[in-house]
Amino acid sequence: MLDATRSPLHPAARETLLAALDAGWADPRRLHREGRRARHLLDRARESLAASLGARPDEVSFHPSAEHALRIGVAGLLHGRRRAGRGLLTSAVDRAVLLHEAHEADPGRTPLPVDGLGRVDLAALRSALQSGGPTAAVAIQQANGEVGTTQPLEQILDVCRSARLPLLVDGTSSLGRVDTPSAHDVLVGDAATVAGPPLGVLVVRTGTRFDPPGPRWEPEHGREPADPWVPLALAAAEAWQQAEHAREVEAAAARELVDRIRAAASAVPDVDVVGDPTDRLPHVVTFSALYVDGESLVDALDRRGVLVASGSACTSSRLEPSHVLAAMGALTHGNVRVTLPLASVSPERERDVETLCRELGTVVREIRARLGADDL
Secondary structure, eight states, rough: OOOOOOOOHHHHHHHHHHHHHSSSSSSOOOOOOHHHHHHHHHHHHHHHHHHHHHHHHHGGGEEEEEHHHHHHHHHHHHHTTTTTEEEEOOOOTTTTTHHHHHHOTTTOOOOOBBBSSOOBHHHHHHHHHSSSSOOOEEESSSSSSTTTTBBOHHHHHHHHHHOOOOEEOOOOTBBBBOOOOOOEEEEEEEEEEGTTTTTTTEEEETTTTOOSSSOOOOSSSGGOOOOOOOOHHHHHHHHHHHHHHHEEEEEEEHHHHHHHHHHHHTTTTTEEOOOSSSSBBOOOOOOEEETHHHHHHHHHHTTOOOOOTTTTTTSSSSOOOOOHHHHTTTOSSEEEEEEOOOTTOOOHHHHHHHHHHHHHHHHHHHHHHHOOOOOO
């Protein structure tokens, strides 16, 4: 499997989840013995995850999904700073949920452009903050989950500080696989990135003006109407802890495998590898094949036992060109995206990479031949 946007649970996280089904099933707001035990376990999960992210426990909240955590993060910043402005500034390669939130906040604002590698244009950021409408916050990904390119967060934070604006960093494709960034006011992650359950995590630094609209809930520092299910929170914290312990070794191994894929793809005629070749996530790579559609590539590789994704398909029901590749000026069809799972949940990943590298040229030639494009 080379498509780890969702993967099996880390073995340690799975064991924690199963044990927590018996020990942490109760409502952590109840005062009886089982409720107090659940509260204690939830507090432990929060403390463990906060330590992994370099945050304080009272800065960390759990959310039903990464997308939900992103929306809460944006809503808290925009509502908290509603007197300063209403606009949310993000980039053209950020996740669709952030682009949607930015459009909802200020329909007339254009996302920040990026270069051919997918990196934010800092000059455009400065210009947008100087000449655009009133801005309440900036939201930028740590690294792109489709092409792997990392963003210059320290420089972006400097620009935000000069403009007295908070910075939300979307780490839903990166946290746990690379170092946690220090340049942020609000940080969002996804436990699924580290082979945990798909549970969103939101970090709001102390002192950040943050005030979600609507009722003032008691759970999760007022950010959610209900507490998370304790077994999921414990499994997420365990997965993150395991990923932290193995991160350097894991990143080096993943980077070496991705380098093999990049070399194999580059060797096929009319195939371009997109994204930064060095300043990138260690486990992500996307390449584009001319005269070939991504869905056919995915299907042909699947028949050879290799599971990959296509950047051309944003959803399973609507086959649309990738907005990330379009913003980069790259080929928006014929795309294959590889997201390596952790070695702990995919012991066969090196074999799958070898198969992909061996079969890719043949697969591309066969599809082109069927389409009559092999002689173009």
